[in-house]
Amino acid sequence: MSTPQPVRRLIQPGGGKIQPVRRLRTSPKGDRPSHRGRRLLILTGLTAALAAAILAGLALGSVRIPPSQVLDILTGRAEPSPFRTIVLDVRLPRVILGATVGAGLAVIGTVLQALVRNPLADPFLLGVSSGASVGAVSAIVLGGVFGLGAALSTAVTIPAASFVGALVSLALVYALARSGGGGFATGRLILAGVAVSYILTALTSLILVTADSADHLKEVLYWTLGGLGSARWDMLALPCVVLAVGTALLIALARPLDLLLVGEEGATVLGLDTARFRAAVFVLASLLTGVLVAYSGAIGFVGLMVPHAARLLVGAAHRPLLPVVALMGAVFLVVADLAARTVAAPQDIPVGVLTALTGGPFFLWLLRRGQSHEGMAT
Amino acid sequence: MTLRVENLGYRAPGGERLLDGVSLTVAEGETVGVVGPNGSGKTTLLRCVYGALTPAEGRVLLNGTDLAGLGAKARSRHIATVPQDGQAGFDLTVRQIVAMGRSPHKRFWEGDTERDDELVRGALGRVGAERLADRSFAALSGGERQRALVARALVQQSTVLILDEPTNHLDIRYQLEILSLVSGLGTTNLLALHDLNLAAYYCDRLYVLREGRPAASGTPKEVLTSEMLAEVYGVTAEVAVHPATGAPTVTYLPASR
Numbered sequence: 001m002s003t004p005q006p007v008r009r010l011i012q013p014g015g016g017k018i019q020p021v022r023r024l025r026t027s028p029k030g031d032r033p034s035h036r037g038r039r040l041l042i043l044t045g046l047t048a049a050l051a052a053a054i055l056a057g058l059a060l061g062s063v064r065i066p067p068s069q070v071l072d073i074l075t076g077r078a079e080p081s082p083f084r085t086i087v088l089d090v091r092l093p094r095v096i097l098g099a100t101v102g103a104g105l106a107v108i109g110t111v112l113q114a115l116v117r118n119p120l121a122d123p124f125l126l127g128v129s130s131g132a133s134v135g136a137v138s139a140i141v142l143g144g145v146f147g148l149g150a151a152l153s154t155a156v157t158i159p160a161a162s163f164v165g166a167l168v169s170l171a172l173v174y175a176l177a178r179s180g181g182g183g184f185a186t187g188r189l190i191l192a193g194v195a196v197s198y199i200l201t202a203l204t205s206l207i208l209v210t211a212d213s214a215d216h217l218k219e220v221l222y223w224t225l226g227g228l229g230s231a232r233w234d235m236l237a238l239p240c241v242v243l244a245v246g247t248a249l250l251i252a253l254a255r256p257l258d259l260l261l262v263g264e265e266g267a268t269v270l271g272l273d274t275a276r277f278r279a280a281v282f283v284l285a286s287l288l289t290g291v292l293v294a295y296s297g298a299i300g301f302v303g304l305m306v307p308h309a310a311r312l313l314v315g316a317a318h319r320p321l322l323p324v325v326a327l328m329g330a331v332f333l334v335v336a337d338l339a340a341r342t343v344a345a346p347q348d349i350p351v352g353v354l355t356a357l358t359g360g361p362f363f364l365w366l367l368r369r370g371q372s373h374e375g376m377a378t
Numbered sequence: 379m380t381l382r383v384e385n386l387g388y389r390a391p392g393g394e395r396l397l398d399g400v401s402l403t404v405a406e407g408e409t410v411g412v413v414g415p416n417g418s419g420k421t422t423l424l425r426c427v428y429g430a431l432t433p434a435e436g437r438v439l440l441n442g443t444d445l446a447g448l449g450a451k452a453r454s455r456h457i458a459t460v461p462q463d464g465q466a467g468f469d470l471t472v473r474q475i476v477a478m479g480r481s482p483h484k485r486f487w488e489g490d491t492e493r494d495d496e497l498v499r500g501a502l503g504r505v506g507a508e509r510l511a512d513r514s515f516a517a518l519s520g521g522e523r524q525r526a527l528v529a530r531a532l533v534q535q536s537t538v539l540i541l542d543e544p545t546n547h548l549d550i551r552y553q554l555e556i557l558s559l560v561s562g563l564g565t566t567n568l569l570a571l572h573d574l575n576l577a578a579y580y581c582d583r584l585y586v587l588r589e590g591r592p593a594a595s596g597t598p599k600e601v602l603t604s605e606m607l608a609e610v611y612g613v614t615a616e617v618a619v620h621p622a623t624g625a626p627t628v629t630y631l632p633a634s635r
Contacts, residue, residue: 258474271454
């Protein structure tokens with residue numbers, strides 16, 4: 001009888017009690033060394049690229065500062081000067097926010113794509129960012145109405161309202177896009193995302209035009225286009241902490257995220273409580289989107305392009321994928337923001353406009369290519 | 379481990395009755411086949427057993443324990459499943475897909491160990507798919523995919539195996555190999571099968587379904603008769619015991635001759 005032994009102990013003939021299985025633990029990772037070496041190389045390369053992008057982000061702009069001087073300022077060896085103020089108080093918070101938002105949006109995109117099993121998902125395209133915007137704008141406007149203008153309360157209420165908006169819109173799109181068999185056809189998904197996105201954007205506009213305080217209008221409008229221009233040191237703590245914790249949690253959840261890729265039924269027979277796990281991912285993704293959008297506005301297509309490129313490098317399994325995605329997203333947005341404030345200097349283009357200009361055509365290409373792939377057809 | 383299905387009933391979301399009063403038993407180490415025409419409820423029955431559907435009536439018992447009371451994870455440690463259409467929307471390698479079979483034995487944050495890798499390699503070898511290990515699962519042919527999914531069920535190391543049309547898409551050689559492999563494992567096996575001759579040879583007992591209801595059950599010799607084939611399938615056929623295999627073989631006779 002070749003019945004496997006470890007499993008037999010699980011159900012005792014009488015009691016039917018399940019006992020935890022003790023597992024052999026030989027090595028923490030079963031990867032072959034060649035794969036691990038390659039992955040390490042990719043991560044090192046991306047870290048170096050991020051360092052270079054950050055340095056460029058600090059050195060370039062309306063005022064050019066030599067990189068050597070930037071390094072002196074960063075290491076504290078420079079005398080107080082206007083350059084020092086520009087680097088430390090203007091550009092550095094902006095670059096850090098850019099890296100955080102870029103990493104976060106790319107991670108969210110990856111996770112949403114696993115959730116709907118479709119590589120065309122993105123927080124912007126699925127209307128999640130619009131939901132976050134509605135939340136944030138209502139918090140700003142209502143905050144003005146109820147006199148909650150104090151810095152401390154807005155620092156909490158805007159991201160919180162933004163998170164709720166993101167969660168509601170994600171749940172809505174998910175419910176609408178789900179076709180009979182539990183799958184997500186591309187056409188349905190995009191239509192649901194676009195429709196929800198339109199409704200929510202209209203809602204944002206409605207709140208804005210009916211609001212009494214017109215003085216915020218330009219600021220808010222600029223913010224909804226997606227920009228990093230408002231970055232200040234005192235607003236970095238929350239997005240950085242949420243990004244770090246959220247990404248770490250999602251990397252820890254790599255195994256169940258992988259299971260989502262084989263579909264609901266496949267994941268269930270492999271032991272995943274799909275309803276519960278999906279709810280957890282919904283909340284995590286909405287929390288990340290809500291907090292990031294509250295600070296940067298809705299920046300689109302980062303979550304679409306970056307995961308795609310990262311999968312080409314390390315494949316679709318989430319444990320190796322997510323760190324690569326986060327680093328690539330950070331590099332991408334730091335560079336995109338650098339371009340946004342230099343191409344038309346001294347004009348500061350919202351970075352969301354720039355990512356849409358590059359991401360839109362990419363999306364169309366992906367859509368076109370997808371038509372020849374099975375499983376992605378509408 | 380004995381699998382018992384008691385008086386199972388299932389209604390489609392539209393209210394249509396897809397399964398009604400189906401009971402069956404698979405004794406420890408037995409290989410039992412479910413046969414029946416298209417739309418007779420074979421897949422629905424299996425999906426109720428492996429937990430993809432929640433039956434409206436009846437129970438599924440494993441050694442007397444009601445599976446409805448177990449979570450997905452506990453259930454998947456006892457029951458490994460090869461569903462009919464395995465798919466992956468993203469580029470995962472065959473090795474990664476097969477390694478997913480270790481998930482029921484893992485906490486969600488745990489990675490794979492050397493031992494898991496060995497199990498994966500061993501299982502791929504048993505289904506003759508070692509050389510597919512690093513290929514993209516999505517790029518495989520239907521038959522290769524099927525073999526990878528059987529390998530995934532093997533690394534799950536469960537005592538009960540459920541296979542929905544495991545020979546679909548397979549070349550005849552692999553149909554025979556997969557069924558010999560599964561029936562030789564010593565596990566408690568429940569299979570939905572299309573091919574009655576394969577069912578007759580590899581299954582200890584058969585259950586016949588018609589329109590979601592039990593139509594016949596027993597050993598292949600008892601079940602596969604000209605009368606049953608005429609009544610359930612609406613075909614004229616002769617059944618003889620094959621001298622070499624000792625199993626009944628069905629020869630279909632064209633109606634208009």
